[in-house]
Amino acid sequence: MRKRMTGALGLLLAASLLMPGTAMAVGTADLSDGVPTPAGSxxxxxxxxxSRDRVTDVTGFTVSDAWSGISERGTYWTPTIKGASLIVQDVGEWTDPAGMKHVMDMRVTVTDWHGLAALNIRHIDNEDRVEFGVIAGSWADPAPDRTWIELRLDLLAADGASLDGFSGVTGFADLDGGTTGYNEGWELVSGFDTVYTMADAHLTRYGDNGWAGIIDENEHTQDEHGLQHYLGATFDSTSLTVRYGIAAGQSRATTLMPLSTVSTWPLTYDLNAGTGAIPNKEQ
Structure with a gap:
């Protein structure tokens, strides 16, 4: 599994948490049909x-290079105030309706949290990658109740361009169960259009548009079992609110990880082999 930081088949459990926020309605769809990804998203x-040099405009955090109970190399930004924020540069590229490409930055604001949680950049040694994400809980000092952190993600064009016609896709992989009740999960509080899960997902609904791992832990992100622990999401808002949480006594880390293997792309073709006056079409 990606973490010792590292849903019932078709079972939906009603659960509620004493957390702030009012969720906006979000649609649901079957992941086996793929996640529609409009061109340019x-x-x-x-x-x-x-990398750490891509994190700028840091305010309201303490910064360290270690986290209690783990050995992974990294940088950890622990919030000290509500409203703590930083900017992550170059989180992807968006193509506007006129065909112009724009590098996108992301301002991350911590709106609230409960328990020990932080933003981080970590080197995942066994997968040889460096991620920016969230870490919560500590094996060295287990929490007596659910730990969570709520974030607002504001997407910004690095060149200052207007974001009219914006659309995006992301994903939340490797959501572990393996505890009594539900464990690692994300609540998609606002800004999202549709979420995608497998019909036999090892996930359950909870909180504000939340999906959390149940039944077992996961190890690989893109195999059949990994897809049972995956949540895909589409959005056309440039401001998203999410809440990440783990069960009492647990410690986990996560990142934004859309799986390309489940994206479905529009088919494009050229009329008259691209040489005539009729413009190219999409369907």
Missing amino acids: LILDTSDGM
């Missing part, structure tokens, strides 16, 4: 290629 992925 931002693929919001922070699971690799990250």
Whole structure:
């Protein structure tokens, strides 16, 4: 599994948590049909290629290079105030309706949290990648109740361009169960259109548009079992609110990891072999 930081088949469990926020309605769809990815969409992925020098405008955090109970190399930004924020540069590329490409940055604001949680960049040694994400809980100091952190993700064009016509896709992989009740999960509080899960997902619904791992832990992100622990999502808002949480006594880390293997792309073709006056079409 990606973490010792590292849903019932068709079972939906009603659960609620004493957490802030009012969720906006979000649609659901079957992941086995793929995640529709419009041409030019931002693929919001922070699971690799990250570095500390891409994190700027840091305010309201303490910064360290270690986390209690783990040995992975990294940098950890622990919030000290609500409203702590930083900017992650170059989280992907978006193509506007006119065909112009724009590098996208992401401002991450911690709106609230409960328990020990932080933003981080970590080198995942066994997978040889460097991710930006979230870490919660500590094996060295287990929490007595659920630990969570709520974030607002504001997407910004690095060149300052207007984001009219914006769309994006992201994903949340490797959501572990393996505890009594539900364990590692994301609540998609606002800004999302549709979420995608397998019909036999090892995930259950909870909280504000939340999906969390149940039944067992996961090891590989893209095999059949990994897809049972995966949540895909589409959005056309440039401001997203999410909440990451883990069960009492646990410690986990996660990142934004859309799986390309489940994306479905529009088919494009050229009329008259691209030489006539009729423009290219998409379907």
